[in-house]
Amino acid sequence: MSDPRDDDDEALGWAGDDDPTLTPVGVPERETSASASPAPATAPARKTVLDEAEEAEDLAAERELAAAEAAGAQMSSFALIGFGILGGVYLLFTIGWIISFGRYEQPIDVDFTVLSHRVALALAVAAPPLWFVVTLLVGQRADIRYRFLWLVIGMLVLVPWPFLMGA
Incomplete structure (x- = not known):
């Protein structure tokens, strides 16, 4: 009898996903080489990108709030x-x-x-x-x-x- 965890892992991927010669569609070579590295190395980079995006959204929201307050000033x-x-x-x-x-x-x-x-x-x-x-x-x-x-x-x-x- 097979392990149910193996079936779950197979359901999340396609045959040949680990082939290094395949590159995803629309992704430049630099990103594919970075994504081919082990997962722990890319996880902090993604976290920083997400953090930077959240910080940029927060700054934009603060600017909009300041502009609205300035426009509403008497x-x-x-x-x-x-x-x-x-x-x-x-x-x-x-x-x-x-x-x-x-x-x-x-x-x-x-x-x-x-x-x-x-x-x-x-x-x-x-x-x-x-x-x-x-x-x-x-x-x-x-x-x-x-x-x-x-x-x-x-x-x-x-x-x-x-x-x-x-x-």
């Missing part, structure tokens, strides 16, 4: 007040553009020049709120100083000169 009171004031200035700019273009008489005839003029008026009215919103959304991950810088640049660019000059 702005300072100064920043909120500053953004509110700048938002109010941009709102006043929009109102200034609307008032200044309300003063112009629009011709009833519609040709290309009148149509392009109306498109330019609509873009001029929409520019301040768009600049404000886009600066806040695009600069969300940037430092607060850069957002303030771009908002100040927008204030200088989008001043409603026709309203201020009384035209």
